[in-house]
Amino acid sequence: MPQFFFALSLIALVLMLAAVWQAGTPSWKRYQQEYHRLESLGEPNAAAKAAVLNTGLDIRQDLLPGLQRVDRCTTCHQGVEDPTMKNAAQPFTFHPNLAPHVVAKFGCTVCHGGQGLATDKENAHGRVPFWPEPLLPKEYIRASCGRCHKEGEVPGVPELTEGRRLFESTGCRGCHKLNGVGGSIGKDLTEEGAVRRYPEWLERHFLNPNAVSPNSPMPNFHFTREQARALTFYMLSLTNEQMGSYYSSVRLIPSAGFGRQLFTEKNCIACHSIGGVGAKAGPDLLGVTKAHSAGWLDEQLVNPQLLYPGSTMPAYDLETNARKALITFMAAATPEDAQTILSGRPKPLSAEEAAIEGGRQSFARFGCVGCHGLNLQGGVPNPNSQGGEVPSLLHASDDYTKDEVIKIIRNGKQPPLENTAKPAPPLYMPSWKVVLTDEDINRIADYLWSLQSKKSGW
Secondary structure (H helix, E strand, O other), X not given: OHHHHHHHXXXXXXXXXXXXXXXXXXXXXXXHHHXXXXXXXOOOOHHHHHHHHOOOOOOOOEEEHHHOEEEOHHHOOOOOOOHHHOOXXXXXXXXXXXXXXXXXXXXXXXXXXXXOOOOOHHHHOOOOOOOOOOOOOHHHHHHHHHHHOOOOOOOOOHHHHHHHHHHHHOOHHHOOEEOOEEOOOOOOOOOHXXXXXXXXXXXXXXXXXXXXXXXXXXXXXXXXXXXXXXXXXXXXXXOOOOOOHHHHHOOOXXXXXXXXXXXXXXXXXXXXXXXXEEOOOOOOOOOHHHHOOHHHHHHHHHOHHHHOOOOXXXXXXXXXXXXXXXXXHHHHOOHHHHHHHHHOOOOOOOHHHHHHHHHHHHXXXXXXXXXXXXXXXXXXXXXXXXXXXXXXXXXXXXXXOHHHHHXXXXXXXXXXXXXXXXOOOOXXXXXXXXXXXXXXXXXXXXXXXXXXXXXXXX
């Protein structure tokens, strides 16, 4: 027996000594020592090498109040801004294409995920219980661009643009809220990217919702793998993070593509031509960036009257990067661009047509198409509702008046049950009166009625 207790005491002593050693030699210190050794290899003489090897070991951290973060990632990843480390192994390797996202101003976790305050690998990478943002897989890191760059396009991340488009065009808002707008059948997606969701889970969910979440009311949209991937990128970008004024001011990337979008939306072609293609009321814009400096053009967009008293050009309320985007587009614009913009311009709408078009846009924007279909065809499975699916709206006028439809949109409606002993259908018409104005609701009704099968008396 004494021998047994002696062995236990010896084991306990060894464990205590190991704990003391580990506490005194944390992994970050070993990483820094190895980094200094790698640095010293490039020094020209023994004295310089010794100076590098004797560099003090300390925890490095970046205070980021504008992002409400504190990152200590560079305690181990010390070579991120050192080009001489481009061939080094992790965690010492150089981070290419970092500018303008300097570590001191942006940190690391806002893009990569992980737990910024931690100083050991497992905790820092966030793959631990209760931490909501684990380190993102390398192929999905670009999704984080959408956390800041919420408007316009993000060069090099076409998945974000496509994901946003799919979210709006397939009617996701019909069941999901995003920033307060949308239905309540599904979960609120405003902070979906801040929830502990692995990209692989999201992608599988878009490909087959019920296989991942049994009994999910979400229909299978039969997305392609590329579409599912684009939607996954978009979901990962949704964090609703509060950012300081500096980050808000640089979130719009002044790309030529976004400039073209603004040029089209502001109807610049109604007054200007490009290489002779377009209107003649204003100057031809072909080569305008060679004739005038970027600063002059920026002032012209801000205050046309200052440069040309009596100018008919309106003073557009555009923020700095939006004006840069317009100027970037004008630098590359061709007559072919002008012709494409002209050919895509819609003809003027009558008041009735404008109301119907507004209703069509609201029908898509607020997610009605998610259940009712782009062409009102319905057909989405809805277990235990009469007919077992969302009915077509193409013949709604057979059963309802226009005023009755407006009332249903405003107040909502539960579908009739197939079997009262079974659970209620997962899909139902929510009340939209808190989200939509009366004008929006009336326009949606106008749109629905414009697509009804015509019959006498209408």
